[in-house]
Amino acid sequence: MMNISERDNAVFEAGIKLGALYHQFVGTPINVDTIDDLARAIEEGVALQPYVRSISVVIDREMVEKKQNPRFKYCELEGRMLHVSLQILYKNTIAAVELAYDEELDYPMMRIMKIEEM
Amino acid sequence: MMNISERDNAVFEAGIKLGALYHQFVGTPINVDTIDDLARAIEEGVALQPYVRSISVVIDREMVEKKQNPRFKYCELEGRMLHVSLQILYKNTIAAVELAYDEELDYPMMRIMKIEEM
């Protein structure tokens, strides 16, 4: 593939991982007691995929508390509850990306934070 | 709702839980090292839902080993890898159900194992 650089592939792979984890896990039943185990399971699932250098998943405890159904004591994981920091290492390039809730846009925003070519 | 018994509701709720967990988690990246944590996360997600009395999830290690991509060292969770035993308690009725791979039919079969009305 002419003209496709390491850098291109690094950010492409980063996008794949964020899109994948979002649509795999959104909808999972969750409450404040299971937040940490679910976050670990998501991290482990992402870490298995090609080129993942590091992954951190934090689920917003306050939002979960607020969303828990008063009768049934749980809710479903939503995209806006997720804070994900991910680094892809593709050959010699590191792409650091993030998924974080953008309150103003009311949207779970995915962003490239930094690209390092070594 | 006339004529709908506790027993009806117990098996109905059991079906809901099996269908839900199947389609929530199938597709998750997995390898032999993450089997146990993913199984726990699935159990915790199911246990939060209404009327669940007990839940046990086992993921077939051999199938995962066989399906792991030789280059990328992971595969995706498939329905046939899942062995789930679930008990629903609806008022005074317990419905015990199971999801297990039926080799002959090549199908992840869901079955009612036992219903106890106390």
Add this chain to the structure above:
Amino acid sequence: MMNISERDNAVFEAGIKLGALYHQFVGTPINVDTIDDLARAIEEGVALQPYVRSISVVIDREMVEKKQNPRFKYCELEGRMLHVSLQILYKNTIAAVELAYDEELDYPMMRIMKIEEM
């Protein structure tokens, strides 16, 4: 399996289908223009599964309109947007069930509506 009746199996199968469709499709990007095609695709997916006699899926247009992100003009399918009527035919028993948003409980409620043993 002693003591498990047609009726038990009919409501069990009905539960499986509702749980499955919910967790398969929740999270799908949607707006008012794609509501009908997505509802058809869900119906077709459910209709393929064993023992399904009939299935109707309606997605709440008003909720979608309200939830559409003003900037990006779409939202994600949520359980509370779904109204599903499903009939299972297991041998000679029909189980009619429903998924509908319960405003008071703020919960997408699944219910057995009617069971007919012929």
Add this chain to the structure above:
Amino acid sequence: MMNISERDNAVFEAGIKLGALYHQFVGTPINVDTIDDLARAIEEGVALQPYVRSISVVIDREMVEKKQNPRFKYCELEGRMLHVSLQILYKNTIAAVELAYDEELDYPMMRIMKIEEM
């Protein structure tokens, strides 16, 4: 965000869309009769998302035929059945990417095909 180019964002967004559609729709019940409607529904879901210029989804009919359970006449959508061509337009940059089954690696491969900066 210093140093992040249009080109970076275009391929990043392309990755997000492929990862998302894969993990949203894998697992959906399917047979040869519903292939086309499901492919359309996937296309419509993707087309709603930001920066999508074009999307084409083809589901491999032969694989579906081969995988259909002989008794139940359906199977589940798998990643290897998907052939997706996607173009992202981010400001003045077009990123064309693809998801296609790589037989040799036995892996549903996502690739950047072309990047045009206008």
